[in-house]
Amino acid sequence: MKLLYSPASPYVRKCVVLAHETGILDRIELVGATAVPVKINEEIERRNPLAKLPTLILDDGSSLFDSPVIAEYLDSQHGGRKFFPPAGPARWVALRRQAMADGVLDAALLCRYELTTRPAEYRWSAWIDGQMRKIHTTLAALATDVAGFAAEPSIGEIAVGCMLGYLDFRFPDEAWRSEHPALAAWFDRFSDRPSMVATKPVG
Numbered sequence: 758m759k760l761l762y763s764p765a766s767p768y769v770r771k772c773v774v775l776a777h778e779t780g781i782l783d784r785i786e787l788v789g790a791t792a793v794p795v796k797i798n799e800e801i802e803r804r805n806p807l808a809k810l811p812t813l814i815l816d817d818g819s820s821l822f823d824s825p826v827i828a829e830y831l832d833s834q835h836g837g838r839k840f841f842p843p844a845g846p847a848r849w850v851a852l853r854r855q856a857m858a859d860g861v862l863d864a865a866l867l868c869r870y871e872l873t874t875r876p877a878e879y880r881w882s883a884w885i886d887g888q889m890r891k892i893h894t895t896l897a898a899l900a901t902d903v904a905g906f907a908a909e910p911s912i913g914e915i916a917v918g919c920m921l922g923y924l925d926f927r928f929p930d931e932a933w934r935s936e937h938p939a940l941a942a943w944f945d946r947f948s949d950r951p952s953m954v955a956t957k958p959v960g
């Protein structure tokens with residue numbers, strides 16, 4: 758299988774971390790690609806009508822997206838401990854954590870596009886403020902949740918780790934560490950995992 762991939766994308770990172778953790782990374786060919794909303798990449802679009810990364814191309818030529826779907830597919834491709842818990846309460850906890858992390862990324866990406874892609878004369882500070890508020894309220898919710906994070910991570914903890922890594926990468930001035938020290942301490946430990954070290958964002 759092939760993963761249309763960017764080393765800067767936190768959604769891609771979530772899938773690659775899961776592939777590392779489950780020992781199936783060598784079954785995935787990473788194919789570099791660039792996706793920007795104002796300049797559609799037609800190579801990606803042919804495989805994914807949303808033209809976004811990550812996109813996974815299976816050996817039968819079909820494609821999977823978006824990152825929660827790809828991650829769950831990859832988790833179905835190995836015989837070890839599952840990162841998507843089976844039906845039951847633990848599954849909803851893991852999926853909710855993934856949704857919070859991905860939601861922070863969605864807001865962060867909208868801010869980044871507003872600040873780096875939209876022409877300066879069209880920028881709208883209320884837009885940035887609204888997205889930043891979502892980021893801050895969700896980080897506060899995760900800071901409460903972190904005491905219950907599992908030692909053996911699920912997709913929820915992987916998603917939160919990749920999201921915090923993205924904030925450090927693209928929003929280094931955000932003071933989330935001092936505001937949420939328990940979350941920061943968890944992230945520092947989580948960042949030492951070989952899967953996280955190997956996928957530190959660049960770009």
Ligand SMILES: N[C@@H](CCC(=O)N[C@@H](CS)C(=O)NCC(=O)O)C(=O)O
Pocket residue numbers: 765766767768792793794795807808809810811823824825859866
């Ligand atoms: N919900 C999607 C979001 C993916 C996403 O927004 N990826 C960015 C790269 S980090 C992208 O492809 N942006 C291009 C665009 O929005 O057109 C997922 O979880 O995979």
